[in-house]
Amino acid sequence: MASLMSLNRTGNSIITSNFKARIPAHSSALPLKPISSSPQNPPPKLLCTYALPNHQPTNKPRVFRRQTNSTHPPKQHNGQNLTGTQLNTQNANYPQTENFTVVHSGVDLMGLCEEGKIREAVEYMGQGVCAEYGVFCAMLSSCGKTKSLEVGRRVHDLLARSKFGGDVELNNKLIEMYGRCGSMRDARRVFDRMRERNMSSWHLMINGYAANGQGRDGLLLFERMRKVGLRPVGETFVAVLSACGSVEEGLMYFELMKKECGIIPGIEHYLGVIDVLGKFGHINEAEEFVDKMPIEPTAEVWEALRNFARIHGAIELEDRAEEMLAALDPSKAITDKIPTPPQKKQLAVNMLEGKNRVSEYRSTNPYKGDAYEKLKGLNGQMREAGYVPDTRYVLHDIDQEAKEQALLYHSERLAIAYGLISTPARTPLRIIKNLRICGDCHNAIKIMSKIVGRELIVRDNKRFHHFKDGKCSCGDYW
Numbered sequence: 001m002a003s004l005m006s007l008n009r010t011g012n013s014i015i016t017s018n019f020k021a022r023i024p025a026h027s028s029a030l031p032l033k034p035i036s037s038s039p040q041n042p043p044p045k046l047l048c049t050y051a052l053p054n055h056q057p058t059n060k061p062r063v064f065r066r067q068t069n070s071t072h073p074p075k076q077h078n079g080q081n082l083t084g085t086q087l088n089t090q091n092a093n094y095p096q097t098e099n100f101t102v103v104h105s106g107v108d109l110m111g112l113c114e115e116g117k118i119r120e121a122v123e124y125m126g127q128g129v130c131a132e133y134g135v136f137c138a139m140l141s142s143c144g145k146t147k148s149l150e151v152g153r154r155v156h157d158l159l160a161r162s163k164f165g166g167d168v169e170l171n172n173k174l175i176e177m178y179g180r181c182g183s184m185r186d187a188r189r190v191f192d193r194m195r196e197r198n199m200s201s202w203h204l205m206i207n208g209y210a211a212n213g214q215g216r217d218g219l220l221l222f223e224r225m226r227k228v229g230l231r232p233v234g235e236t237f238v239a240v241l242s243a244c245g246s247v248e249e250g251l252m253y254f255e256l257m258k259k260e261c262g263i264i265p266g267i268e269h270y271l272g273v274i275d276v277l278g279k280f281g282h283i284n285e286a287e288e289f290v291d292k293m294p295i296e297p298t299a300e301v302w303e304a305l306r307n308f309a310r311i312h313g314a315i316e317l318e319d320r321a322e323e324m325l326a327a328l329d330p331s332k333a334i335t336d337k338i339p340t341p342p343q344k345k346q347l348a349v350n351m352l353e354g355k356n357r358v359s360e361y362r363s364t365n366p367y368k369g370d371a372y373e374k375l376k377g378l379n380g381q382m383r384e385a386g387y388v389p390d391t392r393y394v395l396h397d398i399d400q401e402a403k404e405q406a407l408l409y410h411s412e413r414l415a416i417a418y419g420l421i422s423t424p425a426r427t428p429l430r431i432i433k434n435l436r437i438c439g440d441c442h443n444a445i446k447i448m449s450k451i452v453g454r455e456l457i458v459r460d461n462k463r464f465h466h467f468k469d470g471k472c473s474c475g476d477y478w
Contacts, residue, residue, distance in 0.1 A: 113138040118151055125158050133164055140173040144180035147432055147459060152177050153186070168196050172204055179208025182430065182457050182464045184217070202230070203239050210243035212464045213473025218243035234263050241272030245475070247285070250276030267298055274301065278308030287317055299329035375417040379408055382447045390440040407440050412458060416445065420452060428455040436460050446470050 112121040143152035178187035209218030237257045244250040257263045277286035306321035326333035391403040419429040437460040450470035458465045466473035
């Protein structure tokens with residue numbers, strides 16, 4: 001699935017702009033007089049508590065909101081224009097007119113969240129329905145799981161204008177949500193504006209950087225954490241090890257944890273070092289590290305070692321790790337040996353989100369028009385920049401030219417092509433894909449990012465890939 005964000009955040013101006021039609025055209029210089037409260041002259045009612053800063057929500061039974069498409073002139077009564085006070089009185093007596101939408105404050109926002117209707121709940125909140133603490137928690141968790149960055153930003157706006165805007169735990173959930181949606185810029189903005197932080201705030205930021213292939217920024221944040229006087233704990237180094245961009249960094253921070261911080265490594269820290277060694281291809285060192293562990297390796301350790309041995313073709317180590325894994329947890333080893341029916345092949349689906357709409361692309365769709373032409377033009381520029389199609393990723397028994405054509409129309413490339421012609425220049429494109437990105441598309445999108453001068457963010461079923469200036473945040477390992 002693919003998403004692109006180019007939405008402007010809503011503000012208090014929507015309330016004032018909706019009611020400009022109330023003022024007659026000839027009264028632009030009317031003097032403003034304070035309105036006193038009396039039975040004959042009741043005070044005006046608030047329209048939306050979310051539109052007022054520092055206002056505490058009340059249990060008003062109804063909220064009235066003017067329709068934005070109304071362009072009627074000032075209403076007349078018996079041939080005479082009504083004054084502002086008379087209009088307020090008339091609206092209080094006859095609230096359900098054709099120009100107003102009535103929203104009841106008894107809306108069950110939590111029920112909507114539990115049903116997955118987050119957008120509907122957000123719409124009600126935008127019209128003035130107040131949300132409790134648990135509703136914001138449920139909304140942010142849902143946005144993070146579904147990678148709904150647009151909706152998450154709207155929830156963020158509503159949270160900032162609510163009485164819970166300064167809550168540390170809710171701000172932590174904002175950081176986590178943005179990290180899951182691949183927008184570490186937004187996460188860092190929330191982090192930097194927090195008046196109070198706890199250790200979880202730092203851990204979420206470092207983990208978010210690591211998950212988005214920006215481990216260097218995560219390590220810099222860790223060093224800043226030490227400079228401000230915060231003492232790292234065991235959980236801190238789990239996040240730090242996941243952010244390491246080289247074997248040397250991983251081993252250095254592992255030793256720092258033990259010697260300078262006095263933290264006794266747990267199995268999660270040993271797994272972190274094995275992950276660092278394995279993902280950079282140091283399989284033999286990973287095996288030696290496991291053999292020298294002062295604690296007995298668990299099934300998780302042997303499973304990680306087996307997986308890395310399988311990736312890098314170390315057959316003997318894979319067999320050894322398989323045997324040890326079978327001895328500790330037979331279910332994990334036996335499951336791989338049981339013959340299972342072949343899975344039904346999934347269609348590649350991408351989604352591009354922007355301009356308040358979501359467009360879906362499938363590999364079986366007949367792509368024509370401007371997006372098709374844009375992709376063909378990009379292909380020519382990519383070849384001039386050194387792109388050579390890697391036809392190993394086409395498993396069909398067809399000739400070389402047909403294989404190259406098949407690679408050209410992979411769904412993520414078509415989603416990017418459409419995004420390039422339908423969104424403003426230089427804005428990032430966000431693609432969410434339901435399958436793992438192939439190696440050829442990975443190389444092609446790196447070159448695309450350099451040609452078009454945009455950040456192309458692709459989330460496949462494994463991780464985020466941030467393509468920018470011809471490079472990917474994953475370091476070509478995923």
